Amino acid sequence: MVLLQVEKVSKFFGGVAALNGVDFGISSGEIIGLIGPNGAGKTTLFNLITGFIRPSQGQVILEGRVISHLPPYEVASLGIIRTYQKTSIFPALTVSQNISIGHHRWSQPGFWAALFHARPHVEERAKTQARVQEILEFLEMTWAADSTARNLSYGDQRKLEMAIALSSQPKLLLLDEPAAGLNPEETLGMMRIIEKIREQGITVLVVEHDMKLVMGICERIVVLNHGTKIAEGTSEQIQNHEEVIKVYLGEEDEELN
Amino acid sequence: MELFLQQLVNGLIIGIIYSLVAIGLTVIYGIFGILNMTQGTFFMIGAFAAFFLTKNFGISYFLSIPLAMVITGAVGILVERSSVRTLRGQDHIVFLLSTSGVMVALENLALVVWGATPRQLSSPFVPEPVVILGVFLTRQKIFLFLCAAVMVFLVKWFIKTSRIGRAMRAVATDQNAAALMGIDVDRVFMVTFGLGAALSAAAGVLLGPIFGIEPLMGQLTLIKAFVVVIMGGMGNITGAFYCGLILGVAENLGAGYINVDYKDAFGLIILVLVLLFRPQGLLGRGGLR
């Protein structure tokens, strides 16, 4: 079942094509990798899918519904949640508070209930707290519940980012370089987390440079270069794909020279 | 037809005053990226400086114009040092508050010192009207327009050709790159604020003899200048010039044909409309030109 379809999407900035006719689909329950050298357009594509920018051509379709023109808040409420390359958390709040922000997607008691602390408010608080607890356990972070987010180590902050995204119960989770800055051990931990996420029924699209992670957990991989899709397939197919090798080895050649 | 011409001319005359003040404001925005709340205060300080010089030192009105500009320019530099430079690197909104603080302090200080009753800034021009093509003018108004027009031209020329002018444009485009190229960014900041203040001061001295001067004269002028800057595009000197004239004319045509009491509201309504529907201004975008 196709969850998300990126349909011949192009994005021009001035005269430059950041994305050119990119076309691929994501099925429910998959873990898809998106790779390509720096500047290939991966972040632009993410911004486009999540509604921060609009396509110059083409559309993005979620479960049969065109979403390309929707603002970020609406795309998020439809279930597409992303993390950021640069650590993005709520610095002055505690870890628990950070994670509970996610509930806004699925539980809104309403202004008046909140003002008078009526039943819907109380129920929402309880459900949210329960969910926060679940996620803290899922990510093995219960020890950090009351710590201030900005005081966490880098690796823990990245896990917190995941926690916030998870607490909104996404249908599609977009991860922007989740392993950036992580050591090999932490990277393995991250891989396990992503697989556990998929077991919960969440579809994942990962942008990563760390090939071990990509090849290790992604069923399908899409390769971008200079804004165009140059390959799509399983990890074996990609590893043996002529153009992909050229793009990556070509880079290495330049470095050697 | 006569009413139309009269209001048109009235509008151009007050309009060029708006242009002058707005050019100062827009130059400051182009370089600093901030909206300077003290721009109206400089307008007032210029007028009062001229008043002080002509009354107490017997200096001629004509000489008082450049002197007032220099004095106010110096005040401007002081303001920049104390309330802008000290907050460098912070969110732009902070400058709105710091310059507001200076504005409130200085304008009320003027109130304490001089009181609220308007004073007369005397000029050597006789107040008898001159009639040209059925339109009533005074020599002061004609002088005002010519003088202001010359100043606008000089400023544009200065920014385009002088070394500091080019440095200013560089800083307006990219502060870090300019610094890397060896431009003394600090000096540019000082000159910019001083220039903005001086222009506003000149406007105050030119308009002073016509309507009288009082400590709060800068407040409404400030808002009008904002309107002009936002209409004309931030950092756009030519835009500020034309839009100042447009605002003056619009106000006076509105006063003549619609309602004179709400004259000041026209500018405000334009401001609201422009900000809501076309925040990048009617004519322009970033940088300094």
Add this chain to the structure above:
Amino acid sequence: MNQKRWLFQVIVVGFILILPFIFQSAYSHHILVSSGIFILLSLGLNLIMGYTGQMPFGYPLFFGLGAYTTALGSTLLGTTFWHGLVAAPIVAGIFGFLIGYPCLRLRGPYFAIVTLAFAEIFGLILKNWVSLTRGSMGIPGISSPKIVIPGLIDFTFNREIKWYYLVVAICALYLLVNRSLIRSYVGEAWLAIRENEDLAEAVAVNTFKWKMVAFIVGAMMGGMAGCVYAHYYNIVSPDLVGLYYVTIAFNIVIIGGRGSLLGPVLGGILFTAVPEYLRASKDLRQVIFGVIMLLGIIFMPQGIMGVVNDIRDRWFRGR
């Protein structure tokens, strides 16, 4: 820990309640009441500034709207303070919605100025629509509040000390409403917006809606404060929308400390009580306020509460 906090709060409340008996002159009571009115005004501004991160320079617009609504009601229709207490925030809230909806999309300085423009337009209308508002002369003769139950109670708020407790009660209402919202998912949304607006949006927090809510609630609080002002001073004038109130309100919030509830309270007392005692002229007061605003922004951007919190944090860490 909770017991100590509870005790502290009881002492503070007790102190507030017996304050008029410590300072017994009618003049002192007057100062207390006017501080209170400014605190009401600032709590509303504090909500908007602290939780949307925006600075509505035109905020006194709502103060003036509330004041004139009840003034007109009282002099033209014979309505009372109690009607005004309901009508003023509703009117202010409606305008809060009308103005907030288009304006909240704007960035910082533009938002500040466009709200200022609205306030100026309102001021111009007040000054020029003389047939309705009597222009710069203002509307005098606004009734004082009464509580009348025939045969049982005939109570008029005509002395400062009675007003003091009324203002304290309304202040308590404000604090309760604020606290209630802040402790709910609404306050959570506000904090998220303040801490990282982009991230909040990316996890489906409707940032625009919650900013509107803060703006409207803040506007309503300003409107109600205007109603209190009108019935206490028994006269309103177009000055209410002017720079004087803008400066004081902003000073109170900034120097007191944004985003905390105690900050505006402290600031309110500081900025009304102290100048009153010093008998400074209105203009000289403004000069000092202007300087304080400048120095405050430079040296104490988090306000007094910020400094207090810093000291408290350091004290706890040191232990």
